Every structure is written in C-alpha cells, then in structure tokens.
Amino acid sequence: MSKKPEKLDLAAIRKRLENTRGRTFWRSLEELAGSEDFEEMMHREFPRYASEWESVEERRNFLKLMGASLALAGLTACTRQPTEHIMPYVRQPEDLVPGKPLFFATAMPLSGIATGLLVESHEGRPTKAEGNPDHPGSLGACDVFSQASVLGLYDPDRSQALTFEGEIRSWGGFTTALRGALDTQKGKQGAGLRILTETVSSPTLADQIRGVLTSFPQAKWHQWEPAGAHSARSGAQLAFGQPVHTYYNLENAAVIVSLDADFLASGPGSLRYARQFAMRRRVEGGRTEMNRLYVLEPFPSATGTKADHRMPVKAAEVEAFAWALAKGLGVDVGAQAPSSAAFAKWGGPIIRDLQNHRGAGLVIAGEQQSPAVHALAHAMNQALGNTGKTVFYTDPVEANPVDQVASLRDLVKDLDAGAVDLLLIVGGNPVFTAPVELGLKDRLKKAKLRVHLGLYEDETSAVCQWHLPEAHFLEAWSDARALDGTVSIMQPLIAPLYRGKSAHEVITMLTETPERSGYELVKSYWQSQHKGADFEQWWRRSVHDGIMDGSALPPKTVALKTGWAAAAAPPKPAEGLEVVFRPDPGLYDGRFANNGWLQEFPKPVTKLSWDNAAFLSPATAARLGLNTGDLVELRYGGWKVRAPIYVQPGHADGSTTLHLGFGRYRCGHVGDGVGFSAYGMRTADALWRDAGLEMAKVGGGYPFASVQNFHILEPERHTVRMADIQDYRKNPEVVHEGAEVPPRSLTLYPEFKYEGYAWGMAIDLNACTGCGACMVACQAENNIPVVGKDQVRRGRDMHWIRVDSYYSGSPETPEIYNQPVPCQQCENAPCELVCPVQATSHSSEGLNDMVYNRCVGTRYCSNNCPYKVRRFNFFLYSDYTTPSLTLLHNPDVTVRSRGVMEKCTYCVQRINYAKIEAEKQNRRVRDGDIQTACQASCPSEAIVFGDINDPNSRVSKMKAEKRNYGLLAELNTRPRTTYLATLRNPNPEIES
Amino acid sequence: MPDEQDLLQAEPPKREIIGTGYTFGTVTDQIASVVLTKRTPLFWFASFAVGFGLLLVFLWSVVLLLAKGVGIWGIRMPVAWGFAITNFVWWIGIGHAGTLISAILLLLNQQWRNSINRFAEAMTLFAVASAGMFPLLHLGRPWLFYWLFPYPNSMAVQPNFRSPLVWDVFAVSTYATVSLLFWFVGLLPDLATLRDRSTHRLPRFLYGILAMGWRGSARHWASHEVASLLLAGLATPLVLSVHTVVSFDFTIAIVPGWHSTFFPPYFVAGAIYSGFAMVLVLAIPLRKVYGLEGLITLRHLQNSAKVLLATGLIVAYSYVMEQFMAWYGGNT
Structure with missing residues (x-):
C-alpha cells in the first residue's frame, strides 16, 4: 500500500493550477494534488480492496443489507426464479385493466409541507411516484424523498405489529389500555396528557388535536420537527411580530442573493424554485437573458453550483454580511455596526445590482442562519420593493406555529415534575432527534404511560411501552398543505400492509368511541369546511386532482415591527472552529435511514454515499493536519462525537459541516450503524450552528464510498463546456473552443437509417442543479438494485444515470459543475460492435437496446463504453424473495439476474407504451407523450427527451442550439444524448 | 551443478543433435522405459x-x-475484465511454443526439434485446454457459453461476427483442433512402439486402439510424413494468428491504452517467449529425473535460450513502446 500523504499539500495544488492555462476542470483534490493514491486508483484495473468478498464479516454485512433493500436470494448458485401462478380476477375491479397502470393523486408531507404526487399503481400496488403537475409544490417534478417513498412503503423492516413492551398485542388491547388511562385523565381535565407530534399542517389532524385539547383542557400539544423551519419561524416573529409564512416567486427574480439558502435542492418548495430559477436561465431560441445568483454559504450546496458568484464563508460571516448588506440597502439596522470581509469584497456590486433590479431582486435566508438573518432578509426584500413580486407572505402553513424548542423544553419540565401520565408520541423519533442536552432517552421514562406511533420500531419505540405501527402515507387518508397553503387530500394507494393506523385514527381514539376510519375523519372535517350542496362533487374533484381548488392561503401584507433590529440577537462572535448542522440530502433528519435508495444515492457535490462526514475546507484541513479519511473526535460544549473527515473543495475555512440523520442504531438492517450521529452534539441553543468546536485526530483510514472518481470522465476532453454569457452573446461558438468532431464518413459500416422515430435526449447543463432526483427516479422506474457501501466502494454501483461533479478554479473557491450522464445511445456505438452474442444491438429508432436474456456477461460492452454508463450484476443484486419488495418492482421492466449487463434504456417501456397508445389512435407519438423517468422527476426541466426526426420537437430545437455538444464526440460515437453548455452570468463589477 | 568445463564437454559434436552413441534402438529403449x-x-x-x-x-x-458470481474476483467498472482474461491470454501464450516447435521448425527442417516437440505439443494441448476454460468461466452466465458458437437454433440468433470475442472462439477452437491432430499424428508411431513393447494385455489393448493400426511400413511412414507436413502448413499461420486474434480483444476496443496497433506482434512475441520459457521449465527437470540428458542436450537448451532472447527483446521493445505511446498520447 502506498502511504497516504499525512497532510494535504495545498502549495503543490496551487502550483499545479498556476501552471495551467485557460479554464481547467478537475474532479477531486486527490487528482489535483497528483496524489499517488489517485494515480494508482485511475490506473489500477482493480481497486485495492476489491479482491475478495470472502471474510465472514463482509459477507454478513452484505447479507444484512440485502435483507431489507434487496436480497441475496441465490447466494447458493441458484438464480432460478420462483414459480408464480397467475389467477384471473373473479370480479374485475372497475377501471382496472391488468398491465395498464393507474395513477392516483396524493401528496407526501415532509416537515409539514406537502409535495403533490401522482402515484403509479399496478394492479393495486403503488410502484412509482411522479410529481403532480397541478400541485404548486411539485409542478410535475419530484424530489428524492418522494421518489424513494415507495421503497419506504414496502420496507420489510417497517414495524409490523403493535407491541406492548415488546410483546405483540392487538389494537383492541391498546384501546382498552388507553381508555383506562384516559378515564383517569378525564378527572384531571387531562392535566397528565401530552401529545408530541411533528410539524402538523394537516387541517384535519390539527382540528382533531384541538378537539382533544377541548375535551382535556389541561392537556398539552407539543411539536418537534428536527429539520423544521425553526429559524424561519423565529425570524418572521422577530421581523413582523407574528408568525408569517414566506414563499418566493423566482420567475420574477433577476438578481438573487442566497444567504446560505439551498433553495434549489433542499427544503420545502425547492422543486418549484428550481423550476422557476431554470426558466430564467433558458438561453434558447435567441434569448440570452439570464438571472444572476449570488451565494454565500459554508458548505457547497446544489444551489452553490448554480451560483454566478459563490463565496464560501463561515455561517457566522454570512450573518455579518447580511447585517452589512441590509445597512447598505438602507435598512434601519439600529445600533448594529456590522463588519464583514465578504461585504468589503462584494457588498458594493451586489447592492448596486439589487437596487438596479428593484422589484425583481430577491434575498433568501437559509434555515441554517439565525432568526436575525431571516428578519434581515425580510427587511431587505421590503426595502427593495420585492414584496408581492418575488416574495409573498401568508398566514402560517403549519397549523400551530410555536417555538418548537420552547415546546420541547416545556415538555421536559413537565416530565421532570412527574406531571406526565400519558404521553402520546405521534410520528417522529424524538429520542434520536431531540436536542442532546434534553436527554429524552432517559427523561421520557418519567412519563407513566408512553405510546409511540411510528413507521419503525425505532429509538423512541425502545423507551415507550406501547409501539403502534403507523400507516405509511401511501396507505392512509390524510391531508396536508403545500408551501403556498394549497391543501391536498392524500388518498391511500394500498390498504395498510401491516394493519397500521394513521395519526388521525390514533388521535381519534382519545375522544371517540367507536373510532372512525381515517377516510371518515378527513371527509367529515372537510364537510364541515365546505358546506355547499355540491360537496360530494367538490370532494371527488379535490381527491382526484390532488389539490383543493382555491385553498391556497391569500398573500397578505405585513409590516416590519418597529425596533425589530434592536430586538435581534447580535451576531455571535465567530471565534474558533464553527460547526454547522444540515439535514442530509438523502436521509433528511434520519427518517429515511433505512431506505437503501437514499443511502446509496450519491449526495450532490460530495458524491458521498452510505456516509456522512465532518466536512472541512482544504485550507482548514491542512491547518489542522487532517486529511480525508482521518477519524477525529469532535468536542463541542461537553459533547463528543467521533466522525471521519472529508476535505471538500469549496467549503468555507474555519467551519465544519455535519449532516444529520446518520448514526441510527434502531432503524433496520439497512441504516443501523451507518455514519455517525450529528445529533450527538446538537443542542437546543444551537440548533444549526455555533462556534467553539474542537477536534482531535484519533485515527485514520476511514473508508468512504464516494463515487466521484469512479466513472467520471477526463475533464480535459471537453466533457463540461461553459462560457460567460457576455462571451456567449458575442460568439456562441466560444463554448466549443478546442473541441473537435470527426467527419461522419469515418466508419466502415453503412449508416443506420431511421425512418420512423429517432429518439434523442438533450440535457441543459445550465438548468441542472445536480440535485440527483433523476438518479432515484431512475432507480424506482427501472428496478435498479441497491448494492451497499462495500460494493459501491468497489465501483459496482448500479445507478443508470449518474451526476458527475467537476470543479474549476482553486480548491478554496472553485466553480462547481454538474453533469448528469445516462447512456448516450450512440449511433456509432462501441458497445454494439463488441458484444459477441448481439445482446446489445441497435434498434430501428436509434436505441442501443440491451437484451438481458441474451446477455452472457462478457462485460466487453462496458469496457468499450467511453462514457462508463453500463452496469454489471457482479452478484445477484436483485431481490427475488422478500415478499414485500417484489410488490415494489415495476412490472414493465425486467428484474435483472446475476451476470447480466444493464444500462439506461431511455425508459424503453415508456416509449413502447406511448407508441402503442398512439398506434391505437392511428397517429404518431406526439412530442411530450413520452417522458423518461429522469426527465419527469427533474425539477428544473434540464432533461428533455423526444423524437429528433421531428424538427419541431422540443428536443430537436434544443439540439439545434449553438450550445449543443456531444460528450466525447471526437470518438465518433455520435451520441444521441447531447448536452447544452452551461452559462454563467457574472457581475462585471466583481473580479472573479 | 557441473562447472563450465563439464558443460562444454557435454556438448555434442557439431551437427549432432543428441549425445554420442545413441542408436534408434537405444533411443527407443530409453524412452519406452x-x-x-x-x-x-x-x-x-x-x-x-x-x-x-x-x-x-x-x-x-x-x-x-x-x-x-464473477464479483468474487474483485473486478469492477470501468475495466470489467481481470483474472479470467489474464489467465486466458497467459495460457494461450504458453501453448504457442508447442506449435512453433512442431510446425514452424518442422517446415524449416530444424532437426533438433525432434527431441522436444512431443512434450512441447502435449504442453500446448493442456495449455489450450486451460485457456479455453477461462473465457467460459469469465462469463457472467457461464452456462450459456454455447451462445458464442454459430449453431442453428430456434431463436434464429447468431453470434455477432463483428465482435473480436467471436473471432476468439474460432481462433482458439481451430488452434485446439489442429494442435490435437498434430500431436496425435506425431504420436502414432510411438503409440505403436508402446503397443509392441508392453507386456500386459490392457496397455497393449489400449495402445493398440490408439495406434490405429500402425505397422511402421514404408507406406505408413510416407503418409505420416505428408500428413505431418500438411498439418505443419496448417498450423504455421495459427502460431501467428491465434495470439493476434486474442490481442484484437484489446486493440479493437477504444479503451485508452488498449487501442493500439502494436499489440498483435507484441502478443505473439510475448506468447513465444513465455511458451519457450515453459518448455524449459518442463524440460530441465524432465531430462534430469529421467536421465534424458543425452536426448535433450545442452544444444536444445541453448537453442531455446536463443529464441527466448530474441522474443524477449521484442517484448522489451514493446514494453518500452507501450510506455512511450502512453506518454506521447498524453495518457499518462
């Protein structure tokens, strides 16, 4: 083994970069430093630790993993598939034609905000979530969480039985026990009754809980949402003196300043914002106007990759910058005398830019920032006249906006006082997620009777006597509000798999006998709201459409409270190392920890899968003598956590980012013990960030599974092309500088003729945010298995579409580029040539068809693929045996067995479906009839698919753009997937 | 270990291939024993x-x-070949010496080959058999290996004749067939000798079957001579073509570092190099333990060493050129 350099050699990296001319792209620090490890990795045919799979421990890990998200049915040679019997319906259900999927509108709530979905159902089993185009929070797109929700539904690790102290009981047994406890409470007016929920935006649930509080006036309702909008809530309270919900309209925004806000890829509304943001970046059809985005953030987020100017600064520095910017924009900031180095550099140009775009500018504060920054953003937007144009205020979307930290503290006080007789925890996992110093794990035991309703037997269930299996949102009736307040009725797609009950059905047990079903509860609530005679019709329409017409909260005008600036806490001094907590892009607050798709999904920018890390900037890492893979002990305020270091280019100096959600110890086979828990040092006073972190190295050699260097292409081959918009306006060819395309005659074989359709794809890199929704969408659509960290580390990840990250510039302040890479479907395909059995061959429509049952597994096609988009089943990765997971599979896509190559098919099943439908109607497939799974999920509409034989199709028009180029086109592969070069719109006043 | 003086003395007189004092009878006696x-x-x-x-x-x-599954070999993307293909190429290479000795040297009338050709051919056969296993085991689904052969089938699907792997199938199976025939034809008189000399019934019966009625008549010998020459003529191009075709597996691909025109001669030279090395690895202990120093003399070893030197130099040149091309092509 070659020895890893102990420290990052920053000087060498800089020198290397200085010696290059023009714009150079790089993939990772290891590459830049020319480190031995990187060189070796790139040149080794086998990764170092790839040689065996023999140790019992490794095998056990693999098996363990399979148990839940995939399963190794045939570790014993047997890849024979189980016999299945097909039985006809005795009575055919209405609307159901076997083989023809139905779509039902529902919504997925996350932190109280709903994303509207259309869920595909095959013979009664939901298999795939798509965005609901009518829903304001989705606009037809879908995020990774909702994509992965179907796997969550079928997760075999979900709690399958109601238990009392670990023993299986019946629902009847529980209601009896509950009645007994409630009878005692009736006498005390519910003084000992506490309900702890997550953020609730469901009008029905809120009404139910209020009903309970009326029956038990002394009872209390607490809320805790670990990754909720705590700062935004407090910020609005600070600025306006009342709880106000904020949302944006980026379609009207020409200049956007993001104060540590990852509005394009995380948090409620990101789907909508990404769509609107990309609309302002469509340099097409002669339009060359673009919005401009400034981002100040400590951690390189997906939003940061789209920034025209991105400055990595500590989170505390963002706050100082916000004060200075507000002052510069003429906001009355009271006695604050902000000083900010970032402002000295960028303040003037940004202020002028914002002021030149009054009413078309936008300042967005991120959740990781303090309430003061949110208040400042409100004040700046008001001062710039953006309200009502780019910023909208409404009444709160959540049903009961309270300071959740205070609410939790209140609960703890009552627990300590022994005042809690009956604690009902409805959803959530507070034992794992609550601020660490509250010590809920022990304190909860002070409640006499503890009941936990949850999808899993998790950390919280372990300290509660009763565990109730919760119905997944795809199994239950409910309702929820979108980011603009629009109500969606959530309808179930399937009867509860494990006889779980929804929150509605459990809350109703407190007040009603006999209990009503979730359907009755939701419907009767809305009947009380919509009293007209047309209720039935209105209700059916609302359920069908997935949105309730006219239920959006009206925008309201709010005025800044006088003296808010004086009331705002002054910026905390930014001394010492800073720690910033973020919800994970895959696991969120930890609730998705047992979801293999989300664990394996490589996170935007870092490309890390199956892990979180303590992220450091190269300079800070060098100063501390640390490098990627070192294990450190983080110490903060008496709390200690062990974490591996990951050096991330573009991270702010002096700051560490920790992602929440990992380190679960009771979540299931997939997520147990993956990563470390950042909750271990997250306190109520510093939910998102604080200074004063210390770290000490305790070891090294932590193995990360980052796919960044595995399949990614040589950047010097013009794989990513970009230009500044000013240069592009002058000469659009500037993006292709240095690239070459060989003449079409350079082949021995006759050209293919495409007489009917010719399918093609165009990917607008200017729109792509790198959020990764396409990867999970593809996984769901195409039955792509999960392989586990160990296999990912060996370069055997199975994603058919990947998102590569390229950096350019210095490691401290790089520009970051995203590039989704599906199969390029070459017209001159190197893979087709070399397959000995014609298992991959050219279709009459230009697809490189992959014939799984013909494939013998020589892997020659993969060797010969210059794009490295082919994936091989080295083992039996697909699950043929876990009963619940077989329900998950898309019946239109073959489940691949061991020893078979697979790759992106352009969703050929969708193409054929549309072709059959078109043929039935005796017409051609219309543009837009076919949406590939990645395209459908893409929030920024970066991926466009269609018929390139039709010059009027959207994809043909995009391919006709000057920015259009083929990846590695110099190899004469003539890819059908092409890219539109990305453009930046830098402020000429700012030196880059 | 004899000193240099002994070695020089042990060398047979010029133009003599085997040690002095051997007659047909004594050679036969020694080998049959x-x-x-x-x-x-x-x-x-x-x-x-x-x-x-x-x-x-x-x-x-x-x-x-x-x-x-093949995952146990640690292979992965982006280069999904490894253990099996390396073994395949190696074994095919080992096999080359046998054919070279029996075919090309026969055509060139190099008499000294007669001492070592039989076991070199046997080595070739076993090497090709070993080589043939690896491409099959290499498959993700080895039980479907027969799909690589063009055989009439109800699916009406044939292999892809554009693929070098299909060329491999033909090259290797032809090579195996010709090598087997060559070996067997050459073995006929020997089998007959063993038949005649064995004292037990079972060996006599078995050798008798294998000898195919050889009686050593002048007619037999004349036919044998012609057959050997014809087979040598068939096998000679194979010496060059088999490893050339194997090298096409790599050169036809557009993988940087593989896509290279000097792979065919490089592979062939490498094959002969390693094949002769294997001949020596087998010959040196054999002559010692069976006391065959008079039949496999230092002359044989020297000739083999010369071939080794020549092909070794070609391989060394190829290594240098491979590095040079990588550097020249900016693919370091």
Missing part, C-alpha cells in the same frame, strides 16, 4: 499429488465462482 517401467518412481506420485491438489483448488474455486 520411461512409460513402461514397472516401478513408478516416488517423485511421480509426489508430483501427481501436487497437481491433483491444485486441481482440487481449481475445482473448489470454480464451484465458488458458479455459486456466487
């Missing part, structure tokens, strides 16, 4: 045990492979 000996020497059992042990390891590995 190796096979027809009453007491199989202990070292034979020891070597057999080692070989058999290795075979068991191989069988166990194959079972493991079929049970789990």
Whole structure:
C-alpha cells in the first residue's frame, strides 16, 4: 500500500493550477494534488480492496443489507426464479385493466409541507411516484424523498405489529389500555396528557388535536420537527411580530442573493424554485437573458453550483454580511455596526445590482442562519420593493406555529415534575432527534404511560411501552398543505400492509368511541369546511386532482415591527472552529435511514454515499493536519462525537459541516450503524450552528464510498463546456473552443437509417442543479438494485444515470459543475460492435437496446463504453424473495439476474407504451407523450427527451442550439444524448 | 551443478543433435522405459499429488465462482475484465511454443526439434485446454457459453461476427483442433512402439486402439510424413494468428491504452517467449529425473535460450513502446 500523504499539500495544488492555462476542470483534490493514491486508483484495473468478498464479516454485512433493500436470494448458485401462478380476477375491479397502470393523486408531507404526487399503481400496488403537475409544490417534478417513498412503503423492516413492551398485542388491547388511562385523565381535565407530534399542517389532524385539547383542557400539544423551519419561524416573529409564512416567486427574480439558502435542492418548495430559477436561465431560441445568483454559504450546496458568484464563508460571516448588506440597502439596522470581509469584497456590486433590479431582486435566508438573518432578509426584500413580486407572505402553513424548542423544553419540565401520565408520541423519533442536552432517552421514562406511533420500531419505540405501527402515507387518508397553503387530500394507494393506523385514527381514539376510519375523519372535517350542496362533487374533484381548488392561503401584507433590529440577537462572535448542522440530502433528519435508495444515492457535490462526514475546507484541513479519511473526535460544549473527515473543495475555512440523520442504531438492517450521529452534539441553543468546536485526530483510514472518481470522465476532453454569457452573446461558438468532431464518413459500416422515430435526449447543463432526483427516479422506474457501501466502494454501483461533479478554479473557491450522464445511445456505438452474442444491438429508432436474456456477461460492452454508463450484476443484486419488495418492482421492466449487463434504456417501456397508445389512435407519438423517468422527476426541466426526426420537437430545437455538444464526440460515437453548455452570468463589477 | 568445463564437454559434436552413441534402438529403449517401467518412481506420485491438489483448488474455486458470481474476483467498472482474461491470454501464450516447435521448425527442417516437440505439443494441448476454460468461466452466465458458437437454433440468433470475442472462439477452437491432430499424428508411431513393447494385455489393448493400426511400413511412414507436413502448413499461420486474434480483444476496443496497433506482434512475441520459457521449465527437470540428458542436450537448451532472447527483446521493445505511446498520447 502506498502511504497516504499525512497532510494535504495545498502549495503543490496551487502550483499545479498556476501552471495551467485557460479554464481547467478537475474532479477531486486527490487528482489535483497528483496524489499517488489517485494515480494508482485511475490506473489500477482493480481497486485495492476489491479482491475478495470472502471474510465472514463482509459477507454478513452484505447479507444484512440485502435483507431489507434487496436480497441475496441465490447466494447458493441458484438464480432460478420462483414459480408464480397467475389467477384471473373473479370480479374485475372497475377501471382496472391488468398491465395498464393507474395513477392516483396524493401528496407526501415532509416537515409539514406537502409535495403533490401522482402515484403509479399496478394492479393495486403503488410502484412509482411522479410529481403532480397541478400541485404548486411539485409542478410535475419530484424530489428524492418522494421518489424513494415507495421503497419506504414496502420496507420489510417497517414495524409490523403493535407491541406492548415488546410483546405483540392487538389494537383492541391498546384501546382498552388507553381508555383506562384516559378515564383517569378525564378527572384531571387531562392535566397528565401530552401529545408530541411533528410539524402538523394537516387541517384535519390539527382540528382533531384541538378537539382533544377541548375535551382535556389541561392537556398539552407539543411539536418537534428536527429539520423544521425553526429559524424561519423565529425570524418572521422577530421581523413582523407574528408568525408569517414566506414563499418566493423566482420567475420574477433577476438578481438573487442566497444567504446560505439551498433553495434549489433542499427544503420545502425547492422543486418549484428550481423550476422557476431554470426558466430564467433558458438561453434558447435567441434569448440570452439570464438571472444572476449570488451565494454565500459554508458548505457547497446544489444551489452553490448554480451560483454566478459563490463565496464560501463561515455561517457566522454570512450573518455579518447580511447585517452589512441590509445597512447598505438602507435598512434601519439600529445600533448594529456590522463588519464583514465578504461585504468589503462584494457588498458594493451586489447592492448596486439589487437596487438596479428593484422589484425583481430577491434575498433568501437559509434555515441554517439565525432568526436575525431571516428578519434581515425580510427587511431587505421590503426595502427593495420585492414584496408581492418575488416574495409573498401568508398566514402560517403549519397549523400551530410555536417555538418548537420552547415546546420541547416545556415538555421536559413537565416530565421532570412527574406531571406526565400519558404521553402520546405521534410520528417522529424524538429520542434520536431531540436536542442532546434534553436527554429524552432517559427523561421520557418519567412519563407513566408512553405510546409511540411510528413507521419503525425505532429509538423512541425502545423507551415507550406501547409501539403502534403507523400507516405509511401511501396507505392512509390524510391531508396536508403545500408551501403556498394549497391543501391536498392524500388518498391511500394500498390498504395498510401491516394493519397500521394513521395519526388521525390514533388521535381519534382519545375522544371517540367507536373510532372512525381515517377516510371518515378527513371527509367529515372537510364537510364541515365546505358546506355547499355540491360537496360530494367538490370532494371527488379535490381527491382526484390532488389539490383543493382555491385553498391556497391569500398573500397578505405585513409590516416590519418597529425596533425589530434592536430586538435581534447580535451576531455571535465567530471565534474558533464553527460547526454547522444540515439535514442530509438523502436521509433528511434520519427518517429515511433505512431506505437503501437514499443511502446509496450519491449526495450532490460530495458524491458521498452510505456516509456522512465532518466536512472541512482544504485550507482548514491542512491547518489542522487532517486529511480525508482521518477519524477525529469532535468536542463541542461537553459533547463528543467521533466522525471521519472529508476535505471538500469549496467549503468555507474555519467551519465544519455535519449532516444529520446518520448514526441510527434502531432503524433496520439497512441504516443501523451507518455514519455517525450529528445529533450527538446538537443542542437546543444551537440548533444549526455555533462556534467553539474542537477536534482531535484519533485515527485514520476511514473508508468512504464516494463515487466521484469512479466513472467520471477526463475533464480535459471537453466533457463540461461553459462560457460567460457576455462571451456567449458575442460568439456562441466560444463554448466549443478546442473541441473537435470527426467527419461522419469515418466508419466502415453503412449508416443506420431511421425512418420512423429517432429518439434523442438533450440535457441543459445550465438548468441542472445536480440535485440527483433523476438518479432515484431512475432507480424506482427501472428496478435498479441497491448494492451497499462495500460494493459501491468497489465501483459496482448500479445507478443508470449518474451526476458527475467537476470543479474549476482553486480548491478554496472553485466553480462547481454538474453533469448528469445516462447512456448516450450512440449511433456509432462501441458497445454494439463488441458484444459477441448481439445482446446489445441497435434498434430501428436509434436505441442501443440491451437484451438481458441474451446477455452472457462478457462485460466487453462496458469496457468499450467511453462514457462508463453500463452496469454489471457482479452478484445477484436483485431481490427475488422478500415478499414485500417484489410488490415494489415495476412490472414493465425486467428484474435483472446475476451476470447480466444493464444500462439506461431511455425508459424503453415508456416509449413502447406511448407508441402503442398512439398506434391505437392511428397517429404518431406526439412530442411530450413520452417522458423518461429522469426527465419527469427533474425539477428544473434540464432533461428533455423526444423524437429528433421531428424538427419541431422540443428536443430537436434544443439540439439545434449553438450550445449543443456531444460528450466525447471526437470518438465518433455520435451520441444521441447531447448536452447544452452551461452559462454563467457574472457581475462585471466583481473580479472573479 | 557441473562447472563450465563439464558443460562444454557435454556438448555434442557439431551437427549432432543428441549425445554420442545413441542408436534408434537405444533411443527407443530409453524412452519406452520411461512409460513402461514397472516401478513408478516416488517423485511421480509426489508430483501427481501436487497437481491433483491444485486441481482440487481449481475445482473448489470454480464451484465458488458458479455459486456466487464473477464479483468474487474483485473486478469492477470501468475495466470489467481481470483474472479470467489474464489467465486466458497467459495460457494461450504458453501453448504457442508447442506449435512453433512442431510446425514452424518442422517446415524449416530444424532437426533438433525432434527431441522436444512431443512434450512441447502435449504442453500446448493442456495449455489450450486451460485457456479455453477461462473465457467460459469469465462469463457472467457461464452456462450459456454455447451462445458464442454459430449453431442453428430456434431463436434464429447468431453470434455477432463483428465482435473480436467471436473471432476468439474460432481462433482458439481451430488452434485446439489442429494442435490435437498434430500431436496425435506425431504420436502414432510411438503409440505403436508402446503397443509392441508392453507386456500386459490392457496397455497393449489400449495402445493398440490408439495406434490405429500402425505397422511402421514404408507406406505408413510416407503418409505420416505428408500428413505431418500438411498439418505443419496448417498450423504455421495459427502460431501467428491465434495470439493476434486474442490481442484484437484489446486493440479493437477504444479503451485508452488498449487501442493500439502494436499489440498483435507484441502478443505473439510475448506468447513465444513465455511458451519457450515453459518448455524449459518442463524440460530441465524432465531430462534430469529421467536421465534424458543425452536426448535433450545442452544444444536444445541453448537453442531455446536463443529464441527466448530474441522474443524477449521484442517484448522489451514493446514494453518500452507501450510506455512511450502512453506518454506521447498524453495518457499518462
């Protein structure tokens, strides 16, 4: 083994970069430093630790993993598939034609905000979530969480039985026990009754809980949402003196300043914002106007990759910058005398830019920032006249906006006082997620009777006597509000798999006998709201459409409270190392920890899968003598956590980012013990960030599974092309500088003729945010298995579409580029040539068809693929045996067995479906009839698919753009997937 | 270990291939006694045990492979070949010496080949058999290997003749067939000799079957001569073509570092180099333990060493050029 350099050699990296001319792209620090490890990795045919799979421990890990998200049915040679019997319906259900999927509108709530979905159902089993185009929070797109929700539904690790102290009981047994406890409470007016929920935006649930509080006036309702909008809530309270919900309209925004806000890829509304943001970046059809985005953030987020100017600064520095910017924009900031180095550099140009775009500018504060920054953003937007144009205020979307930290503290006080007789925890996992110093794990035991309703037997269930299996949102009736307040009725797609009950059905047990079903509860609530005679019709329409017409909260005008600036806490001094907590892009607050798709999904920018890390900037890492893979002990305020270091280019100096959600110890086979828990040092006073972190190295050699260097292409081959918009306006060819395309005659074989359709794809890199929704969408659509960290580390990840990250510039302040890479479907395909059995061959429509049952597994096609988009089943990765997971599979896509190559098919099943439908109607497939799974999920509409034989199709028009180029086109592969070069719109006043 | 003086003395006179004093009779006696000996020497059992042990390891590995999949080899993307293909190329290379010695040297009338050609051919056969296994085991679904052959089938699907792997199938199977025939034809008189000399009924019967009625008549010898020459003519191009085709597996691909025009001569030279090395590895102990120093003389070893030197230089040149091309092509 070659020895890893102990420290990052920053000087060498800089020198290397200085010696290059023009714009150079790089993939990772290891590459830049020319480190031995990187060189070796790139040149080794086998990764170092790839040689065996023999140790019992490794095998056990693999098996363990399979148990839940995939399963190794045939570790014993047997890849024979189980016999299945097909039985006809005795009575055919209405609307159901076997083989023809139905779509039902529902919504997925996350932190109280709903994303509207259309869920595909095959013979009664939901298999795939798509965005609901009518829903304001989705606009037809879908995020990774909702994509992965179907796997969550079928997760075999979900709690399958109601238990009392670990023993299986019946629902009847529980209601009896509950009645007994409630009878005692009736006498005390519910003084000992506490309900702890997550953020609730469901009008029905809120009404139910209020009903309970009326029956038990002394009872209390607490809320805790670990990754909720705590700062935004407090910020609005600070600025306006009342709880106000904020949302944006980026379609009207020409200049956007993001104060540590990852509005394009995380948090409620990101789907909508990404769509609107990309609309302002469509340099097409002669339009060359673009919005401009400034981002100040400590951690390189997906939003940061789209920034025209991105400055990595500590989170505390963002706050100082916000004060200075507000002052510069003429906001009355009271006695604050902000000083900010970032402002000295960028303040003037940004202020002028914002002021030149009054009413078309936008300042967005991120959740990781303090309430003061949110208040400042409100004040700046008001001062710039953006309200009502780019910023909208409404009444709160959540049903009961309270300071959740205070609410939790209140609960703890009552627990300590022994005042809690009956604690009902409805959803959530507070034992794992609550601020660490509250010590809920022990304190909860002070409640006499503890009941936990949850999808899993998790950390919280372990300290509660009763565990109730919760119905997944795809199994239950409910309702929820979108980011603009629009109500969606959530309808179930399937009867509860494990006889779980929804929150509605459990809350109703407190007040009603006999209990009503979730359907009755939701419907009767809305009947009380919509009293007209047309209720039935209105209700059916609302359920069908997935949105309730006219239920959006009206925008309201709010005025800044006088003296808010004086009331705002002054910026905390930014001394010492800073720690910033973020919800994970895959696991969120930890609730998705047992979801293999989300664990394996490589996170935007870092490309890390199956892990979180303590992220450091190269300079800070060098100063501390640390490098990627070192294990450190983080110490903060008496709390200690062990974490591996990951050096991330573009991270702010002096700051560490920790992602929440990992380190679960009771979540299931997939997520147990993956990563470390950042909750271990997250306190109520510093939910998102604080200074004063210390770290000490305790070891090294932590193995990360980052796919960044595995399949990614040589950047010097013009794989990513970009230009500044000013240069592009002058000469659009500037993006292709240095690239070459060989003449079409350079082949021995006759050209293919495409007489009917010719399918093609165009990917607008200017729109792509790198959020990764396409990867999970593809996984769901195409039955792509999960392989586990160990296999990912060996370069055997199975994603058919990947998102590569390229950096350019210095490691401290790089520009970051995203590039989704599906199969390029070459017209001159190197893979087709070399397959000995014609298992991959050219279709009459230009697809490189992959014939799984013909494939013998020589892997020659993969060797010969210059794009490295082919994936091989080295083992039996697909699950043929876990009963619940077989329900998950898309019946239109073959489940691949061991020893078979697979790759992106352009969703050929969708193409054929549309072709059959078109043929039935005796017409051609219309543009837009076919949406590939990645395209459908893409929030920024970066991926466009269609018929390139039709010059009027959207994809043909995009391919006709000057920015259009083929990846590695110099190899004469003539890819059908092409890219539109990305453009930046830098402020000429700012030196880059 | 004899000193240099001894070695020089042991060298047969010029133009003589084997040691002095040998007649047809004594040569036959000596060789036949190796096979027809009453007491199989202990070292034979020891070597057999080692070989058999290795075979068991191989069988166990194959079972493991079929049970789990090719992932156990640690191969991965982006270069999804490894263990099996390396072995395939290696074994094919080993096989080259036998054909070279029997075919090309026969055509060139190099008499000295006669001492070593038979066991070199045997080595070739076993090497090709070993080589043939690896591409099959290499498959993700080895049980479907026959799909690589063009055979009439109800699916009306044929292999893809554009793929170098299909060329491999033809190259290797032709090579195996011709090598087998060559070996067997050459072996006929020897089998007849063994038939005539064995004292037990069973060996006599078996050798009799294998000798195919050889009686050593002048007619037989004349036909034998013609057949050998014809087969040599067939096998000669194979010496060059088989490894050239194997190298096409790499050169046809557009993988940087593989896509290269000098791979065919590089592979062929490498094959002959390693093949002759293997001949020596086998010949040196053989002549010692069976006392065949008079038949496989230092002259043979020297000639083999010359071939080794020549091909070794070609291979060295290829290594240098490979690095140079990588550097020149900016693919370092």
